[in-house]
Amino acid sequence: MDNKRFHKILIANRGEIAVRIIKAIRKAGMKAVAVYSSADREMPYVLMADEAWPLTGDTLAETYLHQQKIIGIALNSGSSAIHPGYGFLAENAGFAKLCDENNITFIGPSPEVIDLMGNKSKARSTAEKFGVPVINGVTGSAKAILLQADQLEYPVLIKPTAGGGGKGMHIVRGKDELKEAMTDASREAVNYFGSGELYVERYIEQARHIEVQVLADHYGNAVHLFERECTLQRRYQKIIEEAPSPSISENTRKKITQSALELIKGIGYINAGTIEFLVDENERFYFIEMNTRIQVEHPVTEMITGLDLVKEQISIAADSKLSFQQSDIKINGHAIETRLYAEDPANDFLPSTGTIHKIETDLVSLRMDNGYSEGNYISPYYDPMICKLISHGSDRKEAVRQMVSGLQNFHVSGITTNREFLVSLLLSPDFIENRISTKYIDNHLQQILDQLEKDKNHIGTDNVLSILSLVALHHQYPAERQLSVWDEIGHWRQTPSIQFLFNNENHRITYRVDKSKKAFEININGTLHQAEILDNTNNCYRILIGDKQYRCWADVNGTDILLDVEQFSFRAIRRDIPDDRLKRSVKSADTGIDTNEVTAPLNGKIVKINVKKGDTVKNGDILLVIESMKMENRINAPRDAEIEDIPVTIGNLVELNSLLITLK
Numbered sequence: 001m002d003n004k005r006f007h008k009i010l011i012a013n014r015g016e017i018a019v020r021i022i023k024a025i026r027k028a029g030m031k032a033v034a035v036y037s038s039a040d041r042e043m044p045y046v047l048m049a050d051e052a053w054p055l056t057g058d059t060l061a062e063t064y065l066h067q068q069k070i071i072g073i074a075l076n077s078g079s080s081a082i083h084p085g086y087g088f089l090a091e092n093a094g095f096a097k098l099c100d101e102n103n104i105t106f107i108g109p110s111p112e113v114i115d116l117m118g119n120k121s122k123a124r125s126t127a128e129k130f131g132v133p134v135i136n137g138v139t140g141s142a143k144a145i146l147l148q149a150d151q152l153e154y155p156v157l158i159k160p161t162a163g164g165g166g167k168g169m170h171i172v173r174g175k176d177e178l179k180e181a182m183t184d185a186s187r188e189a190v191n192y193f194g195s196g197e198l199y200v201e202r203y204i205e206q207a208r209h210i211e212v213q214v215l216a217d218h219y220g221n222a223v224h225l226f227e228r229e230c231t232l233q234r235r236y237q238k239i240i241e242e243a244p245s246p247s248i249s250e251n252t253r254k255k256i257t258q259s260a261l262e263l264i265k266g267i268g269y270i271n272a273g274t275i276e277f278l279v280d281e282n283e284r285f286y287f288i289e290m291n292t293r294i295q296v297e298h299p300v301t302e303m304i305t306g307l308d309l310v311k312e313q314i315s316i317a318a319d320s321k322l323s324f325q326q327s328d329i330k331i332n333g334h335a336i337e338t339r340l341y342a343e344d345p346a347n348d349f350l351p352s353t354g355t356i357h358k359i360e361t362d363l364v365s366l367r368m369d370n371g372y373s374e375g376n377y378i379s380p381y382y383d384p385m386i387c388k389l390i391s392h393g394s395d396r397k398e399a400v401r402q403m404v405s406g407l408q409n410f411h412v413s414g415i416t417t418n419r420e421f422l423v424s425l426l427l428s429p430d431f432i433e434n435r436i437s438t439k440y441i442d443n444h445l446q447q448i449l450d451q452l453e454k455d456k457n458h459i460g461t462d463n464v465l466s467i468l469s470l471v472a473l474h475h476q477y478p479a480e481r482q483l484s485v486w487d488e489i490g491h492w493r494q495t496p497s498i499q500f501l502f503n504n505e506n507h508r509i510t511y512r513v514d515k516s517k518k519a520f521e522i523n524i525n526g527t528l529h530q531a532e533i534l535d536n537t538n539n540c541y542r543i544l545i546g547d548k549q550y551r552c553w554a555d556v557n558g559t560d561i562l563l564d565v566e567q568f569s570f571r572a573i574r575r576d577i578p579d580d581r582l583k584r585s586v587k588s589a590d591t592g593i594d595t596n597e598v599t600a601p602l603n604g605k606i607v608k609i610n611v612k613k614g615d616t617v618k619n620g621d622i623l624l625v626i627e628s629m630k631m632e633n634r635i636n637a638p639r640d641a642e643i644e645d646i647p648v649t650i651g652n653l654v655e656l657n658s659l660l661i662t663l664k
Helices: 015-027 044-048 067-077 093-101 111-118 120-129 142-146 175-193 250-267 298-305 309-317 396-408 419-427 440-457 461-476 485-489 581-589
Strands: 008-011 031-036 051-054 081-083 137-140 156-160 170-172 198-202 208-216 222-234 237-243 271-279 285-291 334-341 358-361 366-370 385-393 410-413 497-502 505-513 519-524 527-537 540-545 548-557 560-565 568-574 597-599 604-609 622-628 631-636 641-645 659-663
Touching: 008 015, 008 067, 015 031, 015 044, 015 309, 015 366, 015 385, 031 044, 031 067, 051 067, 067 093, 081 309, 093 111, 111 120, 111 250, 120 137, 120 198, 120 250, 120 285, 137 142, 142 175, 142 198, 156 175, 170 175, 175 198, 175 604, 208 250, 208 309, 222 250, 222 298, 222 440, 237 298, 237 419, 250 271, 250 285, 271 309, 298 309, 298 334, 298 366, 298 385, 334 396, 334 419, 366 396, 385 396, 396 410, 396 419, 410 548, 419 440, 419 568, 461 497, 461 505, 461 519, 461 527, 461 540, 461 548, 461 560, 461 568, 604 631, 622 659
Parallel strands: 008 031, 008 081, 031 051
Antiparallel strands: 137 198, 156 170, 156 198, 208 222, 208 271, 222 237, 237 334, 271 285, 334 385, 358 410, 366 385, 497 505, 497 568, 505 519, 519 527, 527 540, 540 548, 548 560, 560 568, 597 659, 604 622, 622 631, 641 659
């Protein structure tokens, strides 16, 4: 690598990918320059960087999408290159051109290639030109495509031509659904990508999502790094990825990787890129799009090839030749990546904003690409991914075992996450036996959630309440205090109580303590339980309830108690001690069903209102749509009613629990 060319590299991004890029820059012996919004000033990537420059403002337009501001910082900091990461400006041809005009190296392909492959219609015709199989489709404005509604072969998939990442995508199964879906897709396309142009193609029902990672230098050398399977998705957002794909034969692997190489050689592609395909049940593959950047899921490729893709990106941008040939790259074992999101699967995956109170992990055999640390605030304005966990085993079974163990030992409090959901997916027979498709989660969501709840309930409410009681008392009266609960209540002399709000019910639990100060007799609704703390180290407990031992993790924060038992999370609020947060917790639990007010279940922006004053709605009707963390969330009517007032308008930013609609 030509280290002299790049003394400093500016990272035009945030979060975990910024941390990942900083590590590669350091490995290459260079300095990293970070940029940050006011909300991100204490994020780990900002603290890690050699220099950190503020992007004055809070909105994306004022910060991470403000091209001139970022270029100005690059020039003022003496940065000779910019790494865009993924998202934001990573696939913005105008930004790549602006870098060129200011003699700053854009670590990625040329503006012309970004423009060519960034438009789905152009990319499709280009792929077809070089012999890559494509699915037939039409492109244009929503109005133009609606004129061709009778000619479409349903079901169809609507996609914005200018974007990716699952944003603005809709499945339409008949002509009568097309108009509303096209209107929604066009609006979302404008909001996310600045262009309302759409692409409509035939929808493959039982499809798999397979993508090929490629690298190419300035000297005509190009290689593929095999494929990744990204089939498990929700709302077109990938959740679990693995490499290599367990779904294709060696013959298909050779064909699909060769197609990817022919495409990038044909367009003169330079740097790292990913060609995405849909594969049907007969292993016929079809080009979807090309991502002209590093992918979120790139670590699984790194794990099976031993290559540092971000370091290779920097090397290529510095005009170095690839230091290896295709024959040098081998598949070593199997890798799996899971994306840990701040969201609530049991509540329609609503994003969970708030401050991370604690993060504790025991990841002996896993890699973690993390963008947040304790004390960081998860904002509604960015993607809700907390971190990525990556396992690597000799085969798929070992990689799955490692991932499940890692997730079960990953603890985070202050927000709700999809951790339990990920474990449930990984342990499901359909995943283990690879009976999945891109719509698997959407089609089996309730089944997955029901099984998750069943598995969670087997622990038993009384056992959870017993553990909560021991943890709460142990935290309230630590052994090092002179005055403790043990001195106050003595040896079986009194029967004090502790109160919890748990599963939306109030529980008053009485208890007695043995002179050992570790053994308890817990009385829950007249049933006695013998309980004992066998061991405690920081937040980890080993507790005996009856004749069964439980290994648990607990975080006590004021009146809030988060408990992890056997991979499952439980939350309770103490009602017997004062804490101002209790009021907020009760308020946020109010769904509005028993009131005349419909309130916001999350922070976000109003992007659609379906009703007006005086309208009559039925229980479950969609009242409005709130955009948060790049996802659109539908707010439904809690009951049959008449709309009395709508104090919000499209474009308003709303906070958790703020009033949206008043019902008569």
